[in-house]
Amino acid sequence: EVQLVQSGAEVKKPGESLRISCKGSGYTFTSYWITWVRQLPGKGLERMGRVDPTDSYANYSPSFQGRVTISTDRSINTAYLQWSNLRASDTAVYYCARCDYGAGICLDWGQGTLVTVSS
Amino acid sequence: EIVMTQSPATLSVSPGERATLSCRASQRVSSSLAWYQQKPGQAPRLLIYGASTRATGIPARFSGSGSGTEFTLTISSLQSEDFAVYYCQHYDNWPYTFGQGTKLEIK
Numbered sequence: 001e002v003q004l005v006q007s008g009a010e011v012k013k014p015g016e017s018l019r020i021s022c023k024g025s026g027y028t029f030t031s032y033w034i035t036w037v038r039q040l041p042g043k044g045l046e047r048m049g050r051v052d053p054t055d056s057y058a059n060y061s062p063s064f065q066g067r068v069t070i071s072t073d074r075s076i077n078t079a080y081l082q083w084s085n086l087r088a089s090d091t092a093v094y095y096c097a098r099c100d101y102g103a104g105i106c107l108d109w110g111q112g113t114l115v116t117v118s119s
Numbered sequence: 120e121i122v123m124t125q126s127p128a129t130l131s132v133s134p135g136e137r138a139t140l141s142c143r144a145s146q147r148v149s150s151s152l153a154w155y156q157q158k159p160g161q162a163p164r165l166l167i168y169g170a171s172t173r174a175t176g177i178p179a180r181f182s183g184s185g186s187g188t189e190f191t192l193t194i195s196s197l198q199s200e201d202f203a204v205y206y207c208q209h210y211d212n213w214p215y216t217f218g219q220g221t222k223l224e225i226k
Contacts, residue, residue: 037163045155045163045206045217061214062120095162104210105153107174109162 002026004096004110011116012086019082020113022096029077030054033103036070036081037095039112048094050103051079086117121146121209125218131226134197140221142190142207151211154183154192157220158203166205167192194223 007021022034036048049060053072060068072079079096094113097106122145132138142152154167165174167183170190180195194201202225207218 044204044220045157045208047208047215047217050213059213061216097163101151101168101210102213104151104208104215105165105168106155106163107165109164112162 002098002108004098004108006094006096006110006113009114009116011118013119014087014117016086016117017082017084018086018115019080020094020115022079022081022110024077024079024098027098029072030074032107033099034070034072034079035097035099035103035106036068036079037097038064039093039095041092045095048081050099053079086115088117088119090115091117120214121148121211121216123207123209123216123218125205125207125221127221128219129222129224131224132197133226134199136197136226138194138197138201138223140192140194140205140223142185142192142218144188144190144209144211146211147187148209148211150186151209152183152185152190153208153210154181155206155208155217156201156203157206163206197223199225 030053035050038046048064049070051058051070058070096110098108099106124143126141150170152170155163157163171183204220
């Protein structure tokens with residue numbers, strides 16, 4: 001059974017750094033892209049970026065370029081999303097997903113990680 | 120960046136009836152179009168890809184059509200579990216983008 005298990009909820013202060021994780025199992029980790037999707041409270045889905053676990057090549061949607069870093073550690077089948085300078089506007093649920101077709105078709109999703117940024 | 124526009128924002132339909140959801144792309148995306156369903160408190164679920172191919176395990180009452188810039192998701196006979204928010208998303212060229220969603224609610 002394919003599973004993507006994300007790290008737990010986080011509460012941070014503005015300006016702090018954070019890394020959340022997404023561990024894949026039940027499939028060959030390097031055969032599928034991982035994408036990260038943001039969902040602001042009560043809002044829709046936003047694609048943040050994607051990473052190819054084969055070589056950790058990542059690219060980002062323009063709105064998120066320079067704000068976050070996406071990476072993988074294929075030795076432990078885990079993808080990461082990290083911030084170096086959190087803002088209150090980063091408060092959201094973040095989903096990872098296993099995707100095909102260069103991260104276009106997202107077959108399986110993690111359970112989501114709620115990140116709350118508040119002073 | 121391609122902008123995806125869904126209509127209507129909210130659709131009220133009675134159980135057993137048909138629901139038709141629309142999605143328009145600001146540029147041609149061929150058939151590189153997927154539909155996702157999201158229920159409250161849950162992660163999205165892939166329904167349709169390639170504009171018309173149902174994902175594994177998706178019931179036959181869900182169907183997708185269209186190509187180029189105009190796409191449709193049809194749910195032929197609504198079940199109680201189908202009331203949710205539906206998103207279209209293109210994957211023609213990066214960045215892939217979602218529509219703003221259509222909330223399907225019980226009439």
